[in-house]
Amino acid sequence: MTARRTDHARAQRGVRNPWPVTLAATNSPHTIDVRLGAFPDVLTDLATGSVTLIVADPPWNSAQAWADLGPFAARVLVPNGIVVAYIGNRHCFDALDRLREHLTPIRLAFLPVLHRDAWDPEVKCDEGGSFIAVFAKGRFDPPRPWRSVVPGAVDGRWHPYERPLENVKHYVSAFSEPGDLVVDPFLGGGTTAVACAELDRCFVGCEVDLNAFEAVTARIRALGLTREISTDH
Numbered sequence: 600m601t602a603r604r605t606d607h608a609r610a611q612r613g614v615r616n617p618w619p620v621t622l623a624a625t626n627s628p629h630t631i632d633v634r635l636g637a638f639p640d641v642l643t644d645l646a647t648g649s650v651t652l653i654v655a656d657p658p659w660n661s662a663q664a665w666a667d668l669g670p671f672a673a674r675v676l677v678p679n680g681i682v683v684a685y686i687g688n689r690h691c692f693d694a695l696d697r698l699r700e701h702l703t704p705i706r707l708a709f710l711p712v713l714h715r716d717a718w719d720p721e722v723k724c725d726e727g728g729s730f731i732a733v734f735a736k737g738r739f740d741p742p743r744p745w746r747s748v749v750p751g752a753v754d755g756r757w758h759p760y761e762r763p764l765e766n767v768k769h770y771v772s773a774f775s776e777p778g779d780l781v782v783d784p785f786l787g788g789g790t791t792a793v794a795c796a797e798l799d800r801c802f803v804g805c806e807v808d809l810n811a812f813e814a815v816t817a818r819i820r821a822l823g824l825t826r827e828i829s830t831d832h
């Protein structure tokens with residue numbers, strides 16, 4: 600499934616390079632790097648033990664995403680590194696089990712933000728919002744106090760399932776320091792990338808869908824970061 604979607608994205612670009620499209624932009628020593636492709640393929644160059652925080656918001660109906668995320672996080676996170684995962688209802692129980700195989704569970708909260716078509720036909724019920732699960736690699740030792748849920752308004756222009764920027768910024772500022780590396784393997788509308796640009800974190804993220812990726816690059820360019828390091832986009 601993952602490989603098929605990646606091939607599809609590459610075919611859309613007409614290129615075979617494993618990192619076909621990267622936009623890296625900066626207004627400080629810290630770079631915002633967004634890539635087109637599926638995360639098991641295009642984030643392989645991240646060094647073991649290099650990432651302070653992962654913000655992950657996979658599609659609500661993707662079981663494979665959770666199976667892939669735990670081992671990835673266990674490899675790339677620094678000791679005591681943190682995962683903040685937005686989890687839809689369908690795979691909540693399974694997702695928590697998958698992450699627990701690799702990480703320490705810390706907190707589960709609920710963000711009651713509804714999206715337009717948040718309806719699960721399989722169980723004839725709305726989604727109601729998302730769980731937010733916090734996991735740690737080993738011991739949880741956050742640098743400062745934090746709130747389990749910070750609500751906020753969704754911008755709504757960038758992706759059908761965008762998260763509120765204030766919500767994401769809260770976790771980024773609570774669980775990392777300026778200059779730390781933050782990763783989002785499921786960019787969607789790029790909310791985590793924007794949070795990191797505004798909070799002066801280094802960022803790497805990827806998105807498998809070309810249309811979504813183009814929205815992310817447009818959103819990042821709209822931030823007016825002064826220096827684009829490399830792009831074939």
Ligand SMILES: C[S@@+](CC[C@H](N)C(=O)[O-])C[C@H]1O[C@@H](n2cnc3c(N)ncnc32)[C@H](O)[C@@H]1O
Pocket residue numbers: 601636637638639656657658659661664757758760761762763784785786787788789790791805806807808811
């Ligand atoms: C729920 S959305 C993320 C929304 C995002 N948090 C925001 O605030 O805009 C999930 C995104 O993950 C993308 N996606 C799904 N599988 C992926 C994969 N294996 N690698 C990278 N992106 C993937 C989907 O195309 C979708 O755009």
